[in-house]
Amino acid sequence: MIPAEEQAQRQAALRALLAKPLLVAAHDAESLLLVRRHLPALSGWLRRETGWRLVADTETARLFKTAPLTSDATHPARGHNREPFTRRRYVTLCLALSALARADTQTTLGSLADDVLTAAAEPGLAAGFTLTLDTRSDRADLVAVVRLLLAWGVLSRVAGDEDAYLSAGADVLYDVHRPVLGVLLTGSRGPSTIAARAFEARLVELTAEPVAETDELRNQALRRMLTRRLLDEPVLYYDELAEDERAYLVAQRHNITGRISEATGLLPELRAEGIAMVDPDDELTDVRMPEQRTDGHVTLLVAEYLAGRARALRGELLAFVRRAAQAHASYWRKGVTDPGAETELLDIALDKLAALRLIEVDTEVTRDGTGTVIRSRPAIARFALAEPTIREAGSLPTSPIRKATADAASTIF
Numbered sequence: 183m184i185p186a187e188e189q190a191q192r193q194a195a196l197r198a199l200l201a202k203p204l205l206v207a208a209h210d211a212e213s214l215l216l217v218r219r220h221l222p223a224l225s226g227w228l229r230r231e232t233g234w235r236l237v238a239d240t241e242t243a244r245l246f247k248t249a250p251l252t253s254d255a256t257h258p259a260r261g262h263n264r265e266p267f268t269r270r271r272y273v274t275l276c277l278a279l280s281a282l283a284r285a286d287t288q289t290t291l292g293s294l295a296d297d298v299l300t301a302a303a304e305p306g307l308a309a310g311f312t313l314t315l316d317t318r319s320d321r322a323d324l325v326a327v328v329r330l331l332l333a334w335g336v337l338s339r340v341a342g343d344e345d346a347y348l349s350a351g352a353d354v355l356y357d358v359h360r361p362v363l364g365v366l367l368t369g370s371r372g373p374s375t376i377a378a379r380a381f382e383a384r385l386v387e388l389t390a391e392p393v394a395e396t397d398e399l400r401n402q403a404l405r406r407m408l409t410r411r412l413l414d415e416p417v418l419y420y421d422e423l424a425e426d427e428r429a430y431l432v433a434q435r436h437n438i439t440g441r442i443s444e445a446t447g448l449l450p451e452l453r454a455e456g457i458a459m460v461d462p463d464d465e466l467t468d469v470r471m472p473e474q475r476t477d478g479h480v481t482l483l484v485a486e487y488l489a490g491r492a493r494a495l496r497g498e499l500l501a502f503v504r505r506a507a508q509a510h511a512s513y514w515r516k517g518v519t520d521p522g523a524e525t526e527l528l529d530i531a532l533d534k535l536a537a538l539r540l541i542e543v544d545t546e547v548t549r550d551g552t553g554t555v556i557r558s559r560p561a562i563a564r565f566a567l568a569e570p571t572i573r574e575a576g577s578l579p580t581s582p583i584r585k586a587t588a589d590a591a592s593t594i595f
Contacts, residue, residue: 192220193447199224199236200413200446201466203245206335206362210243217243227445232413233391233406237365242335244365250411252385256537257468261326266533268323273311275327277301279366282336282358291347291354295324321348328356335362404430409438412459413446416467417539417561419456431457455560469537476514480506481531482565488541488558489566496528496554503528532556540565 184192198205198213205214217224218238225236228245235246258266259275267275281297282289295315302313315321325344331337342354367373369388376387394400408431411418420428431438435457439450448459448466461467472482483506488494503524511519518527535541540562546555 188220191216192223193445195220196224196227196446197466199243199245203247204334204362204365205238205243206359207241208338208359209335214238214243231406231409231441231445234410239361241359241361242365246368247414248368248370248389248391248410250407250414252382252389256533259330262329265326267326267330270311270313271323271326273302274298274313274323275330277313278324278327278331279336279363282331282363285358287358287360288340289356289358291324291328291342291344291356294328294356295321298324318348328354334366335359336366401430405434405438408434409442412439412442412457415539416469416537417456417458417559419539419559421455453560458561469534471534471538476518477527477530479510479514480527481534484528484531485535485540485562485565486567488535488556489562489564491558493555493557496556499528499532499556500524503531535562 195213195216198210199217202210202213205217207214217236218240221236221238228234228236234248237244237246259272260266261271277298278294280301281294285294285297299313299315302311313320313323315324325348328337328344332339336359337356338359340355340357342352344354346352347354370391371388373388376384378384378387391403394403404427408418408427418431420431423431435450435452439452439457439459442448442459443450446459446466447463448461451458451460464470471485472478480503484499484503487499487502507514507518507524507527517523532541532543536543538561540559542557542559544555544557546553
């Protein structure tokens with residue numbers, strides 16, 4: 183038996199890695215120390231249960247994760263103001279990393295900008311991609327990339343400020359931390375070994391793993407894939423799995439979720455439609471719900487609306503948000519009743535609900551033409567609004583509570 187204190191430390195270390203797969207000494211000293219203290223146990227568990235590799239030294243701890251689904255775009259990198267990275271910013275990020283790999287131990291924002299522009303001018307680099315720094319919006323893309331690198335610990339600011347660069351073109355001086363830069367790339371093979379040209383095909387090659395040739399290796403591959411998805415995804419639905427994956431998970435769900443729970447402190451919620459590993463401390467997530475303020479309230483109202491429907495058209499939801507904005511205008515931020523404001527409010531809500539695997543956004547042909555359709559997933563039922571219970575005189579009144587509808591309470595999330 184592992185002593186309780188040691189088990190708690192291992193859980194804390196693994197949770198730190200799951201929340202932030204790259205730990206750096208300057209930002210995460212306490213977590214890094216825990217990971218290094220329990221490195222053999224952590225790396226052994228991760229290799230056995232997920233196939234992920236863990237390395238750590240005095241400067242960094244890096245969990246080399248393999249994305250369970252390369253097609254999932256619901257958790258993008260986010261900028262200084264939480265705006266999601268666009269394709270343009272991702273390309274700029276790759277070019278900046280390439281430039282920093284050849285840079286000195288110190289660089290400036292101006293020098294990095296010149297190197298990125300030079301790299302962006304290479305023929306055939308990225309189809310349809312051009313980069314200039316002639317406008318403030320162009321420079322904002324580079325600044326968003328730099329601030330992400332600051333958050334990762336690749337760069338540290340020595341002098342200057344990015345806001346001054348945006349407004350007046352003033353330069354900024356940075357230290358470049360090569361130990362952090364050297365462990366950023368993850369994947370099962372080096373990018374230079376990939377022959378495919380199409381983006382999707384390149385992703386497949388980058389994350390491809392050896393083909394299992396025996397029953398034992400196939401079962402190991404299934405266990406690792408399912409464990410990764412349970413660790414990474416808010417909900418794992420059975421209907422998203424292939425037949426062999428679903429059969430293995432049904433047969434081994436208690437063993438798999440038990441090992442995850444023991445290692446991380448996450449609690450399994452087993453339902454007819456799938457499995458969710460729930461964090462009682464609400465730490466291991468980049469998307470929270472419910473949240474306060476306008477966007478959080480809109481998201482909750484949209485979830486509540488969709489919980490009672492199998493599907494809804496985007497136009498229907500826009501009308502619902504417009505009505506909600508009128509009803510809650512005195513509590514929400516300014517401008518929510520302006521023409522077109524409902525579009526941004528709805529987009530934010532749908533992005534969050536999709537990231538939490540509560541909905542699917544699709545396009546289909548309707549009687550009025552091609553339209554965007556939002557389909558509810560089973561876990562959204564927890565946000566349904568039950569009817570209030572009317573008690574007899576003298577008893578305490580109750581408020582409506584959010585729960586699954588009564589006829590499906592035992593089977594859906």
